[in-house]
Amino acid sequence: xxxxxxxxxxxxxxxxELQKQKEKEAKYNYTEGDAIQLPTKALDMIVLxxxxxxxxxxxxxxxxxINLKTNKAVKLFKGHNGxxxxxxxxxxxxxxxxxxxxxxxxxxxxxxxECLATLVGHTDFVKSLVLVGKWLYSGSSDMQIRQWDTxxxxxxxxxxxxxxxxxxxxxxxxxxxxxxxxxxRCVTRWDISTGKCIAKYEDHxxxxxxxxxxxxxxxxxxxxxxxxxxxxxxxxVDTVLTxxxxxxxxxxxxxxxxxxxxxxxxxVWDVASGKLISTIRGHFDEIGCLDAVGTTLxxxxxxxxxxxxxxxxxxLEEYNKKPLKVAVPEESEKTGLTEEEERELAELMASDxxx
Numbered sequence: 591x592x593x594x595x596x597x598x599x600x601x602x603x604x605x606x607e608l609q610k611q612k613e614k615e616a617k618y619n620y621t622e623g624d625a626i627q628l629p630t631k632a633l634d635m636i637v638l639x640x641x642x643x644x645x646x647x648x649x650x651x652x653x654x655x656i657n658l659k660t661n662k663a664v665k666l667f668k669g670h671n672g673x674x675x676x677x678x679x680x681x682x683x684x685x686x687x688x689x690x691x692x693x694x695x696x697x698x699x700x701x702x703x704e705c706l707a708t709l710v711g712h713t714d715f716v717k718s719l720v721l722v723g724k725w726l727y728s729g730s731s732d733m734q735i736r737q738w739d740t741x742x743x744x745x746x747x748x749x750x751x752x753x754x755x756x757x758x759x760x761x762x763x764x765x766x767x768x769x770x771x772x773x774x775r776c777v778t779r780w781d782i783s784t785g786k787c788i789a790k791y792e793d794h795x796x797x798x799x800x801x802x803x804x805x806x807x808x809x810x811x812x813x814x815x816x817x818x819x820x821x822x823x824x825x826x827v828d829t830v831l832t833x834x835x836x837x838x839x840x841x842x843x844x845x846x847x848x849x850x851x852x853x854x855x856x857x858v859w860d861v862a863s864g865k866l867i868s869t870i871r872g873h874f875d876e877i878g879c880l881d882a883v884g885t886t887l888x889x890x891x892x893x894x895x896x897x898x899x900x901x902x903x904x905x906l907e908e909y910n911k912k913p914l915k916v917a918v919p920e921e922s923e924k925t926g927l928t929e930e931e932e933r934e935l936a937e938l939m940a941s942d943x944x945x
Contacts, residue, residue: 614874614893617854622872623889623897626661632890634677635879644881645686646890647674653688655700656896667698669705678719678726685740687726689716695728695738711736711745718759720768722782727768729756735770737785751778751787754797762803762822769808771798777810779822791820793827799878800839809847811837817849829864833857841880841887843901848887850877856889856899858906868906870899871914 620627630650637644643664647653653674655665667674672691679686685706686698695709695716714731721727725746726738733755737747754774761768761782768780775796779789795814802809808820813836819829835853842848846867847859856870856877875893882888887899899905 614854617871617874619872619874620895623870623895623899625872626656626658626896628890628894628896631673631875631892631894632879632896633673633675635881635888635890635896636677636679637881637883637888638683639883641883641886644888644896645677645679646879646896647677647688649673651690653677653686653698658898665700665703667696667703667705669696669708670694672715675715675717676719676728678721680721680740687719687721689719689728691715693730695719695726697740697743707743709738709743709745714755717755717757720759720761722761722765722768725782727759727761729759729770731755733772735759735768735780747785749780749785749787751790752776757798758800760801760803763805767803767822769801769803771801771810773797775812775814777801777808777820789822789825791825793818793820799837802840802842804842809840809842811840811849813837817847819847831857831859831864831866836876838876838878839880841882843882843887844885846901848880848882848901850880850889850891852876854891854893856880856887858901868909870909871912872897872899 630648632646634647642658644656644658651670652668654663657664670690670692674688674690676689684700686700688696693712696705697707698705712730712732716728716730718729724740726740728736733752735749736745739746752772752774754772756770756772758771766782768782771777775794777791777798778787781788794812797813798810800811806822808822811817815833817831817837817840818827820827833851835851837849837851839850845861847861849857854873854875858868859866873891873893875891877889877891879890885901887901890896
């Protein structure tokens, strides 16, 4: 059944979409995972290595620093004219960079909260930031990667090789190579010294939302409902982790690879075998941000929360015992649409996610 809703942004809803909304309502909570409730949706997150503070980028046009001991925001970075999508923090922790839907990048003093500069150049949403030495790289929905000199604030290079927007950026541990994931289903590898694209990885079926690099391994998360592990030198895929919904984030933590998906769940897999070890339930919306300090996993979500989870073997075992919260579907009148037709309509209405 197709329903017309009165709220802006929800004019058309299939019964499948309405059922999914009911399931989210059944899971609604701000207690699981020692939750810190945020005023707006979390779009990016950085947790300091001492585990005391986290920086969160939010849809409410700001970023903030949160004291993880008190669960209180201690600094607000406000000045963008659109959702803040991405963060990068200087090595000494004194400078924060933020990217936004307003197409700009801002430089902030983390002590005073003052905006020190605004970088203009992109013609569409800024989606990802990464620092490499003196360079700041920004990826945008305008299909470009820009290289900025953090000292002069000049844009010194524009890297182009994608046919759709850039979703995620990563740098390898040597600082020599930049990786870019795109909604054109490809990941590119760039030689930072020359600014040349030296490899392209094309095994995914659709948008790649997240890329992470560890030594000679690259992990990618995609709208095709998989996470893949690649050998960056050969371009071969040796591990595919299949999910029931789009995968928005991936992180390797010791012997585990952790994934966050649009079905609101975190999954913990064994790196060596690719076996699913544990499913962590607690969020009630898409999980796009993952970070870890020691055996503590941090997750931030579109459900307006930041949560913490233990990755000890005993804790992972306990998560599997947690009961599912499922909404009971209501009877509805038939309209002639088959289940497959309703699913196709839902995919059509959600297609903007991959634009």
